[in-house]
Amino acid sequence: MTQDFPDSPPPPAADLGYAGATPVAGGNLPELSVSDLSRALKRTVEETFGYVRVRGEVSQPKRVSSGHLYLRLKDDQAVIEAVCWKGTVMRLAVKPEDGMEVVCTGRLTTYPGRSQYQLIIETMELAGEGALLKMLEERKRRLAAEGLFDAQRKRPLPFLPRVIGVVTSPTGAVIRDILHRLADRFPRHVLLWPVAVQGEQAAAQVARAIQGFNAIAPGGPVPRPDLLIVARGGGSLEDLMPFNEEVVVRAAAASQIPLISAVGHETDTTLIDFASDRRAPTPTAAAEMAVPVRAELMAQVMECGRRLEGTANRLLAERRNRVEGLARGLGDPRALLEGCAQRLDDRGERLALSMTGLIRRHRTEVAKLGAGLRHPAQVLGLAYARLDIAQRGLSGGLTRLLADRATRAQTLAQRLTPQPLVRRAEEGGARLDDLGRRLDASFGRAVADGARRLEGQAKLLETLSYRGVLARGFALVTTADGHPVTKVADAPAGGRVRVEFIDGAVGATLDGEGAPAPVPTPAPPRESTPAPKPRAAARPSGQGSLF
Template sequence: MNDSPTPHSNVAEFSVSELSGAIKRTMEDTYGRVRVRGELGRVSRPASGHIYLDLKDDRSVIAAVIWKGAAAKMAVRPEEGLEVIATGKITTFPGQSKYQLIIDNMEPAGEGALMALLAARKRQLESEGLFDPARKQLLPYMPRVIGVVTSPTGAVIRDILHRLSDRFPSHVLVWPVRVQGESSAQEVADAVRGFNAIDGTLGIPRPDLLIVARGGGSLEDLWGFNEEVVVRAVADSDIPIISAVGHETDTTLVDFAADVRAPTPTGAAEIAVPVQAELAAQMAQLAARLRAGLSRSTDRKKERLAGLARALPHPDGLLALPRQRLDGQQIRLGAALDRFTTQKRSRLITAEAKLSPARLIQRFENVRSNLDRLSRGLPSALSRNIQTHRRELEFRAQRLSPQTINRNVKAGREQLEALERRNDLAVERLIGNRNDKTRQVSKLLDSYSYQRVLDRGFALVMDENAKPLRSSKGIVKGAGLTIQFAGDDRLAAIANGDAVPSSSKQPTAKPPKEKQAKSAPAAQTSLFDE
């Protein structure tokens, strides 16, 4: 064993922190500020607001970070797959022994990259139906409240307000947002959703129309209106939206998702409301046309009424015939009343003559004589009636004598016995038919029984659960088996073991031929040998 001390080295000794700090200073001094071109890989946006991403090419990857303050000022929103030119400084992160690029500015690597990204995004959103014309809503003709989503300090809002004031003064609600930078897309989307969430219960009226506006600029300046979050918010809006982003030659994805696209913000105000003076002139013209039409209609009705009046006969001529008929009916009514009165008077006199005292006395005497006659004949009539009922009762009593009842009982008993004999014969025939059918079914069942197959020299192999085995694949080594022969003879066997008689039933006492008895166990054992 060598106990000699290790010789001292002339190389300087550093602590881990000292070495990490020296590397950090060297990296920052050597690469103070760099411009790097590459493709954005992983892009992460935590709740802190910073952006962590990878900048890569076909061979290498550099980790990068954009601090929250720099991210809010960028015109281009970092997205995976976008080719950019990033400007910043190289530094190290001692906590993980890696270097990274701190980005403070980012621009697309040429307009072609942005156009390619824009075309791909347009195809994706169009395939989802966000640009479908069937989704677009009609604009209200005269909106009472107009919501404007734009920057509150630019010339755009002044142009819109000035044009609305000239054409048709309306109630305007402005939702201030950033129209450029990293956070502009989210602010515009939140503004559109915020206007849609207004229900008018807090004293703020709900807009009838929205205008999303911004002045002209480059593709990078207008990129916030190509973001997916803005396009989806505009497409999902329940309030009709006019898109007025950029100049007439500028086109963004918001223009396709909006209900109407205006060439400029001023043009959006012109589309939103009509001209009040033109409306007043049109209303005056329509009112004049209405008055003229009513006057002409009244004149035509007067002329027609005068013509119809000339065609009508004189009122006296119209009433002459009805008046004559009324006079004739009046004369006939008087004569009819006189005749009716005369008839009623004569009938009253006739009835009065019939009600004289002599007639009443005679009528009373006739009734009394009839009663006397009927009272004299009443006892004999009652006697005759009693005799008739007595004879009828005697006849019925004869029919209910014991001899008659016995005859009826005997006849009923004979009829019942005949029915019993017929019923017994029918039951015997029915039982015989059922027995014949049962024997036929039993023979058919016996012919299909597997016992007949066993009688022809076959055997049935079952597992431990008494389930038949259809092939050798179901046999498990060491498992118990039962083999059934004809006559319910059974053998118990174990795979790779000797066969023993089953406990369920012993083989029959009649021994088979000696040669077969000696070879049967060997054959059964060989079935399960491997």
């Protein structure tokens, strides 16, 4: 304690005014209760030490659920209990931490429940600048160990931010300097989050402002800043303490938006400078870091445009010279195209002639194949003749079979007794009648099936017959002995030929005039047509085949 009091004898008990004091027989001291003595001591302490300043080291600070703060102040020889009520805790300039040397101002009182005296703290401040710097150094070391100051986590600043968020006092000269500097260099949209930059509530307000800017959703009614500036003018170390608070440093380190700290003058250093992405010596310098100079950018763009135009002109000139040099080494395009056009015409003419010759050869082959086929009328006549023969043979066989069965039935009827034999003869006759009907039906179906197959073969034969070719306007030329004439070489001059049309045939004599038409390309040699197979000899009469 800084206040000393001389030793003096305690006042008489009667002067203390103890309530309920009664003299004891045979003694000079009054008899006191514990409560009376505690109240007398409390009154004496509070009246004697009504207001004191105590310097000591903070030990075991503890904040209970009610909001009150309990701690101890100690030095190398003594310890005193201290308490700070909830309303006072919120107004303290510093946050007490274990081992911090502070100077507390308040009043002494006693706590009768524990028979101890304690200090009621009303204000608290650090015990000198050296202790404050020691506390800041310890805090810096602890936060750096957590990685909040690492250079790897610092983000680059945007080249030209669209919106800039500023965290500072709305009434100071800092915001005017920033706006004036931004207007001179490159005007941008600025959002101001007003905060207190000094005092007990400054740290919490600055931290909430940084978190609030980061909580703005992109594309919402309020534009999200692309860059943040936390700024304050110069001041003493105590004035800049809000920017050394741990809550502010952690908010700056957790910001997703790039942040520039511009707190104090160039010689001032706070912990937010280490957690921010860029430190500016002054608020004006922060505005210069935030945006480039518009006039310089325009001049640079114009210079780049001129250089680009010159480079493009030189490149075009070089490419033009190169193309002209390559063109001199090439032939005349017209001559190249004329040769290609001539070859194309030649190929087209040869293709047309080849198609005509191919069609002529196929037509000749079809005619030759058609001449070797029988006329459908002849095939149908032969088929009908075989069908008649088969029908007569089948009818005669059925008649003989029925007569034979009847004869056998009569013979059996004569040999057996009359009654059973008659029944068996009747049953046999019924079965014979049924078999006859079934045989007639089967024969009819067989004849119908044969007729349908014969009709289908006749249609197929008529489709493949050369008569269809004659119906389209062609004629079949044969020699006197019936061989078809398919080439000019096979028609000797002066010879007799037979010309068959669709409706008949006429005789003609070749006069030998004319010559074979020239063929553009020689036709490929054709394989010799095999001689037609001899027809099978007619089968003998009987069941035979339908064809």
